[in-house]
Amino acid sequence: VGGCFLPGNQLSLPLARALLAGYASRRTLLQVELDYFIDMLEYAAYAIAFWRFRQWEVRQPDSPSKTSWKEMSDRAEMLSAMKICLLYTSDAADDRISVDL
Numbered sequence: 001v002g003g004c005f006l007p008g009n010q011l012s013l014p015l016a017r018a019l020l021a022g023y024a025s026r027r028t029l030l031q032v033e034l035d036y037f038i039d040m041l042e043y044a045a046y047a048i049a050f051w052r053f054r055q056w057e058v059r060q061p062d063s064p065s066k067t068s069w070k071e072m073s074d075r076a077e078m079l080s081a082m083k084i085c086l087l088y089t090s091d092a093a094d095d096r097i098s099v100d101l
Contacts, residue, residue: 004041009074011082016041038083045076 004016020037023029052069060066 005075038079042076042079045072049073049076
C-alpha cells in the first residue's frame, strides 16, 4: 500500500501500474483481481491502520508513533473516494490523485 503513494499522501498511478506490472510479470492476473485491485489496496490500508492504532494507541500509548495509524486511514479513505470518482470519469487528467479529507 505504501509503495503506491508519494509524499503528501498522493496516490501515484505510475507506481500502482508498476506494482501491477511487476506482479503480472510473475503470474497472470485474473480479471477479477484487476477489478478489485483498488478494493484490496483500501482493505490493506485499513488493516494496517487498525494494527497501528492497536499497537500505538492502545498497547504503547506513550510511543512517538502514536498517531501513525491516521496516515493509513487517510489513504484508505482516499482510495474509497477514488473508486467513486472512477465510476463517473473515464479519463484521468493527471497521474496523481489527491482527495481532501
